[in-house]
Amino acid sequence: MFTGIIEEKGVVRRLVQRSAHAYEIEIGAKRIMEDISLGDSIAINGVCLTVTAFDQASFKADIMPETYHATNLAKLISGSEVNLERAMSANGRFGGHFVSGHVDGTAKILDKQPLENAIIFNISIPDGFAKYFLRKGSVAVDGISLTLFHVDPDSFSISIIPHTAAETTLGSKRKGDIVNIECDMLAKHVWQMTDRQHSQESDSTITRQNLAAAGFLEGGL
Structure with a gap:
C-alpha cells in the first residue's frame, strides 16, 4: 500500500528485455536505499514492483508481461527519471490517498x-x-496523489504546485506524453459493490441513487 507522496526521483540505469514482454529494470536512487531489503515493494511511476536485488546505490525489479501491457514502464530508457515511493509504514504519516500500485491503464497528456x-x-x-x-476526488498519475478539479466525459484536469513539479517527473512531462493512471480505490470498491447489489436485486439501502443523493456520486448515475 502506498500514499502517492513521492519520496524521490530515481534514474533508470538499465532496462533489459528478458523475453517478448518481460523486462528487468535497474534504478539508481538515494533516499529509498536507506532501509531497502529483498522482497520490498516499491512504486515506480505508480507501479508496485518487488525488489529482486540491490546494492548501495541501485535496485533491480522484474517487469512482468501484464505490467508491460498495462503501464508505461517498457517505454523507459537508460537515463529516464522515475517517481519512487516505498510502501507505507504502519507508523508513518498518511499524506496522500490510498494507492495500491496496481495501475488501471495509461493515458495521454x-x-x-x-x-x-x-x-x-x-x-x-x-x-x-x-x-x-x-x-x-483523487487520482494517482505516475504514482503522484492528485486532486481532480475538473472532469469531462473523456478527460480530467489536475493542478500541481512548483514543489510537485520540481520533486516529481510530472514537471518535465509534455503534451502527448503517456502517464500511468490509478483510479481512486474507494471509488472502484463503491462501484463494484453497487453493481453487484444491483445485479442481485439486493434489498440493501446502499444504492447508486442513494449514494448520488448523499453527494458521493457526482451527476447521479
Whole structure:
C-alpha cells in the first residue's frame, strides 16, 4: 500500500528485455536505499514492483508481461527519471490517498499550461474508467496523489504546485506524453459493490441513487 507522496526521483540505469514482454529494470536512487531489503515493494511511476536485488546505490525489479501491457514502464530508457515511493509504514504519516500500485491503464497528456504559481494538466481518461473520476476526488498519475478539479466525459484536469513539479517527473512531462493512471480505490470498491447489489436485486439501502443523493456520486448515475 502506498500514499502517492513521492519520496524521490530515481534514474533508470538499465532496462533489459528478458523475453517478448518481460523486462528487468535497474534504478539508481538515494533516499529509498536507506532501509531497502529483498522482497520490498516499491512504486515506480505508480507501479508496485518487488525488489529482486540491490546494492548501495541501485535496485533491480522484474517487469512482468501484464505490467508491460498495462503501464508505461517498457517505454523507459537508460537515463529516464522515475517517481519512487516505498510502501507505507504502519507508523508513518498518511499524506496522500490510498494507492495500491496496481495501475488501471495509461493515458495521454492532452494539454499543459502554466497558471500563476500552478501548472494545469488536462489528461485523457482510460477507456472504461470514466465512472471512477469525480470532481474533487483523487487520482494517482505516475504514482503522484492528485486532486481532480475538473472532469469531462473523456478527460480530467489536475493542478500541481512548483514543489510537485520540481520533486516529481510530472514537471518535465509534455503534451502527448503517456502517464500511468490509478483510479481512486474507494471509488472502484463503491462501484463494484453497487453493481453487484444491483445485479442481485439486493434489498440493501446502499444504492447508486442513494449514494448520488448523499453527494458521493457526482451527476447521479
